[in-house]
Amino acid sequence: MREHIIPVVDVGLLRDRDPLGSREAARQIGQACKDIGFFYVRNHGIADGVISDTFRQAEAFFSLPLAEKMKFSMERHSRCFRGYAPVLSELADGKRNSYELMEFSVEFDDEHPDVVAGKPMHGPNLWPSLPGYRAAIMRYVASMNELGFDLMRGIAMSLSLPEDFFYDAFNERSFWQFRTTHYPEPKSVRQMAEYAPQSGPVSEIEIGDYSCGAHTDYGCLTILLANNPGLQVRNRDGEWFDAPAIPGAYICNIGDMLQYWTGNLFVATLHRVLTNQSRISLPFFFQPDYETVVQPFGGVTDIRLEDFPPLKYGPYAFEKYKGIYPNCCVA
Numbered sequence: 001m002r003e004h005i006i007p008v009v010d011v012g013l014l015r016d017r018d019p020l021g022s023r024e025a026a027r028q029i030g031q032a033c034k035d036i037g038f039f040y041v042r043n044h045g046i047a048d049g050v051i052s053d054t055f056r057q058a059e060a061f062f063s064l065p066l067a068e069k070m071k072f073s074m075e076r077h078s079r080c081f082r083g084y085a086p087v088l089s090e091l092a093d094g095k096r097n098s099y100e101l102m103e104f105s106v107e108f109d110d111e112h113p114d115v116v117a118g119k120p121m122h123g124p125n126l127w128p129s130l131p132g133y134r135a136a137i138m139r140y141v142a143s144m145n146e147l148g149f150d151l152m153r154g155i156a157m158s159l160s161l162p163e164d165f166f167y168d169a170f171n172e173r174s175f176w177q178f179r180t181t182h183y184p185e186p187k188s189v190r191q192m193a194e195y196a197p198q199s200g201p202v203s204e205i206e207i208g209d210y211s212c213g214a215h216t217d218y219g220c221l222t223i224l225l226a227n228n229p230g231l232q233v234r235n236r237d238g239e240w241f242d243a244p245a246i247p248g249a250y251i252c253n254i255g256d257m258l259q260y261w262t263g264n265l266f267v268a269t270l271h272r273v274l275t276n277q278s279r280i281s282l283p284f285f286f287q288p289d290y291e292t293v294v295q296p297f298g299g300v301t302d303i304r305l306e307d308f309p310p311l312k313y314g315p316y317a318f319e320k321y322k323g324i325y326p327n328c329c330v331a
C-alpha cells in the first residue's frame with residue numbers, strides 16, 4: 001500500500017473568524033480539495049465530552065441484543081432511511097458492507113406538512129430509549145453543523161466566493177445525515193447476520209471483499225471520526241492508500257455535490273474501509289438543503305455548462321439512498 005500524505009489543516013483561526021488565519025486555512029483546504037479531496041482538521045473546537053459521549057452512546061446501542069436493535073429497524077419501521085440496519089444490509093460498490101449502523105437525519109415529525117405530503121427522505125428518526133442517547137447524538141449533530149458551515153466558509157473563500165455563499169445556497173440549513181457505524185470483528189459478522197436481509201433485493205447480492213466497499217459520498221463534505229484505522233483512499237492515479245485516524249483530528253472529504261458545484265475542480269474521491277478489528281466510526285454528512293439546486297457557479301472556467309445541468313440535491317440523494325438501501329420501503 002502506497003503512502004500519501006493527506007494535509008492536516010489547523011482550523012482554529014477559521015473557527016475564530018480571524019481574517020488572516022481564515023484565509024490561510026482556506027488556502028490549504030482549497031488546495032487539498034483539488035489535489036486529493038481529503039484533508040484532516042485539527043483545532044476544530046468540538047469539545048472532548050461531546051465526542052466521547054457520542055462514541056459511548058453509539059457503543060451502548062450496538063452492545064444491545066440483536067432482537068432489541070431490530071426494534072429500530074430501518075427496513076421495518078422507517079420510510080425515510082432512518083434507524084438501524086444490521087450487518088450486510090447496506091450496499092456499496094454493488095456488494096454488501098459488513099457493518100451495522102444507525103442512521104439519522106433532520107427530524108420531521110409525522111404531522112409535518114412535508115411528511116404528510118410524502119416528500120421523500122422526510123420523516124422522524126428512530127430513537128432508542130437509552131438514557132442520554134438522543135441528547136448526545138443531537139448535541140453532536142449541532143456541533144457538526146457549526147463546524148460544517150465554518151469549513152464551507154473556508155471553502156467559499158478558497159474559491160473567491162462570498163464567505164456565506166454556501167450558507168445562502170443551503171437556505172441557511174443543511175440536510176445533514178449522521179451515522180454511527182460499527183464494524184464487528186470479521187469472525188463475528190456471520191453470527192450477527194441472522195437479521196441481515198433474507199429476502200428482497202439485498203438477499204441476492206454478494207458480500208463485499210471490503211468492510212465498506214469503494215464509493216464517493218453524495219453531499220458536500222463528510223466529517224468523520226473513527227476509533228480505529230481502516231479507511232483507504234484512492235488518489236487521482238488510481239492507487240489506494242491508508243488514511244490513518246489521527247488522534248484529535250477529523251478527517252474530511254469532498255462529496256459529489258461539491259465536485260459538481262466546482263465543475264470538477266474539486267474531487268469527490270473514492271474511499272473504502274478494510275478492518276480486521278472492531279471499529280466504530282461517526283460519519284457526519286454535511287449536505288445542501290433538499291431544495292438546493294446545484295450548478296457550477298460563475299467563475300468556474302474551462303467547462304461546458306451544458307455538461308452540468310441544474311441538479312437538485314434532494315432527489316439526487318434519494319436515488320442514491322434507494323440504491324444503497326434497496327430493501328427499505330419508501331412509498
Ligand SMILES: O=C(O)CCC(=O)C(=O)O
Nearest residue numbers: 212217226231273281283
Ligand atoms: O467508516 C469509515 O471510516 C468511512 C465510512 C464511509 O465512507 C461512509 O459512511 O460514507
Ligand SMILES: [Fe+2]
Nearest residue numbers: 215216217271
Ligand atoms: Fe464515505
